[in-house]
Amino acid sequence: MADTSIMLLILLGVPLVCAAALAFAGDRKFAPEINILCSASTFAAGLGLAVEVYMQGPMLAGGKFFFVDAFNVYLAVLTSFVSMTTAIFSRRYMRKEREHGRVGHRRMRFYHAMFQMFIFAMLLCLLTNNVGVLWIAMELATLSTVLLVSLYRTPTAIEAAWKYFILCGVGIAQALFGTVLLYFAAEKVLGEGGEALLWTNLSRVSGHLEPTVLSLAFVFLMVGYGTKVGLVPLHNWLPDAHSEGPTPISAVLSGLLLNIALYALVRCKVLVDGSTQSHHAGDIMMGFGILSILVAAFSLLRQKDIKRMFSYSSIEHMGIATFAFGLGGQLATFGALLHMLVHSLAKSAIFFTVGHASQMHKTQQMDRIRGLFRGNPLVGWGLMFGVLAIVGMPPFGIFTSEFLILTATIKDAPLWTPLLLLGLGVAFAALLRKVQPMVSGEIPPNQKPMKAAHLPVMLHMALVLIIGLYIPDFLNQWFHTAVGLLK
Amino acid sequence: MELTTVAHINSFLAALVLLTAFGMLVQKRIYGLIHLFAWQGLFLSLNTAIVGYVAGKHHLYISSLLTLSLKVILLPYILHVLIHRLKIRKEVETIVNIPMTMLIGIALVIFSYHLTAPVRELSTLITRSTLAIALATVMIGLLMMITRRHAVTQIIGFLALENGLFFAATSATYGMPLVVELGVALDILIAAFIFGIFFFHIHTTFDSLDIEQMARLREED
């Protein structure tokens, strides 16, 4: 257990300390390197923790304050990994942004500090056992990114950040009310005090929790955390926020924060299912999921801004994952977990390439970006593969997860299948249609060459490909354990 | 203190909280809004202290003090300073007219009463009847955010919403565990700083705090 505590300490402590350090040193030349180093050590700690859990099963730490099981440690590893690669990407990207003059000294410090703070908040959210602290960490994660979205101080950036702040703030407030109701129900069974908010205790007694109160609580939690996941109709802030901030931030927001919000939602769903013994909560999630898929897919057709388009794609994929978690059952849950992983990797890779592409052309409008294959093969092919992955082409990983989810749908809820297929199909067509002109063709006059960050994109795409072709044993085992926990 | 007397005082303070919420809903002057918000915070912290005394939960005293310092003193002060610095116009326009807003507010109160019925049946606390009022305050805060066009009023609506949530916590469960309360207070403080910074940004970029100005991000057709 001592090992676990040490890992946890590093996992949470390093980002926090780094945030403080970068608040002062964030605009120095070596600041991005510090960022990468800290993220790397966080990742190492995450891997260590994962190995512990793999060997020994779920465990409590920090006097029941932290709880690590297969579900959240897998997300913790994913989070720290993507943060690390994003930090690598951010180094090249932000250097270019500084050359273009879009960010100044003080803002760089702020950016780096908040980046690490964001990682801290996300990891805290994942690893805490206390449902109340889960909420606090989620809010902290939102707050740390709000001012990052408006980093460029343009009118649209400020508008996007304001919308993000207000809409997510309101949503999260609903989630707090849901948490209060949850505590109310828990108090009856577990007594007062901090014990009643611990997830381990709650899942143990979920059968005894009052069903009416939990159903009511779930509605609020769904609305609250669902807003953060970006489910329609609560998604209004997402396209704006993800398209206006600096690209590394868009990558982590799309790739990581949405996952974490979904994690929170699923944890609560497990409790509600245990209490109501019905598929009620799952049905609600399925409804929201399908709605998100369809609305996002059709919205993809109308987009002109590249980052906005991919944000809608994030909404769609989160809809798929929500739908699958709502469906429940072994196959669908496995598919959902896999989907969270590969979507995260692929989407962040896409955002990396998109970031470079928009820097090369100094615009985010898709009709002004052309000839990426010739201009910068890494960016061009990276984008192409990324899009192929994200629309679910085999042999990439997303095909596997979507296939699993479809199979589960046909088996357990056949009437939803046509809707699911419709959404997937429309997204497929829309994305390919939009991306094709961007990557092919001659180099346009407004394109400037640049050095891209190689490693993150290649690493992510390689991982997505490998997982698509062959799921390693430990990963398989991991998912199965998580599925078991989510029954 | 006699239990029913306390229940009455509790109900009274709850009613006053609701009254201030409605007052904020129909108020057009910004300084009036801030003062009403401060009053709401005061009633809330009084209520928390009284519940803490009767139920014997001493951590509620800390919550009460926290609410007092944060919502009655610090936040209104910050808002005052902001409004003064930014030379904001002292009146706010509404999207929906006032009588209509009031009717919607009343409908929300009835709605939240129905919604919290299951909790009320199960609760054994003396404060159970005030949960409906708390939820109504949350919804009225939400209504205020929707029907106003000014950034400051949106924020005050948001803070009123948080007030309602805090009230809900004390009514349903005699307050959340202290660590949660502290965390929530911290979040609110950070949010306050952020929106302060925001106002400056908005004001510098848009030269006004009218939300309608910020409507450029939409789908292209």
Added chain:
Amino acid sequence: MTVVPYIIELLQIGVLIGLAPAFVGWVRMVKCWAQGRRSAGLLQPYRDLAKLFSKDVLLAENASWIFRFTPYLVFGTAVLAGGIIPILSIDLPLAPTADVIVIVALFAIARFFIALAGMDIGTAFGGMGSSREMMIASLAEPAMLMAIFTVSLANRSTSLSEIIQVIYSGQSVIRPSLAFAFLAFVLIALAETGRVPVDNPATHLELTMVHEAMILEYSGRHLALIEWAGMMKLFLFTSLGIAAFAPWGIAAREELSAVPLALLYMIIKFGVVGVAIVLIETGLAKMRLFRLTEFLGAAFLLATLGMLAFFILD
């Protein structure tokens, strides 16, 4: 068949008719003091009424029977309402037959006829005053009913005597719903009796008048009766408020001996209310007519909140 209730009833009506002008005189006196002027004295309204009674009535040629009938009707309904509201004692023979809803209806009849009379002659100002009065009424009446209902719910009866009975028997407690209802009632009373901020009783400018515009054409004893009825309306609203919210001092059943004491309490309470009215009137400015909807909407809101608070909190 005791005679005592009837004596009390007559006494009460006598007090109403006799002391209403004194109350208005008191309000004017305090207002003058507040504004640093010299007042005309407590008995000035009596002198005004006497002056009006001694003057001739000047009728327009096209005045119909409504115009001539209205002053008597208005005076009569005011007296009748005074017979129902417990001012000195709850031991009134008319009490079992009528409750607060009847009181509201009586005022409504009076208002209806005055509005008609305003339009009767056909002058522009009369019509304008009538339409404004009706607008205020359409907003104030639901609010008043709502406020009254809240009090009735709290005290389980719509008859004022019953309500006071319940309060005396100690079953009623201070509830937040009553506080809301009280606030609402104050706002509505200001609207119904035509005080600032709804209507300025001392205005001479026709465009700002509401009540005064409707009675512009009256003269002589007709005007005297209408003015007297207006004073009685203020008196009645005050006593209605006191009966519903602060009735301590009103004599209980079968206590003729307690009546003089009740009279004393009444005078004290009215004195306090008069000062309160003056404070409100000098503190606020008359509102624009279009903002009246908000004002009365707020009153309705408070009343509804009171009713909801009753269900939710009690």
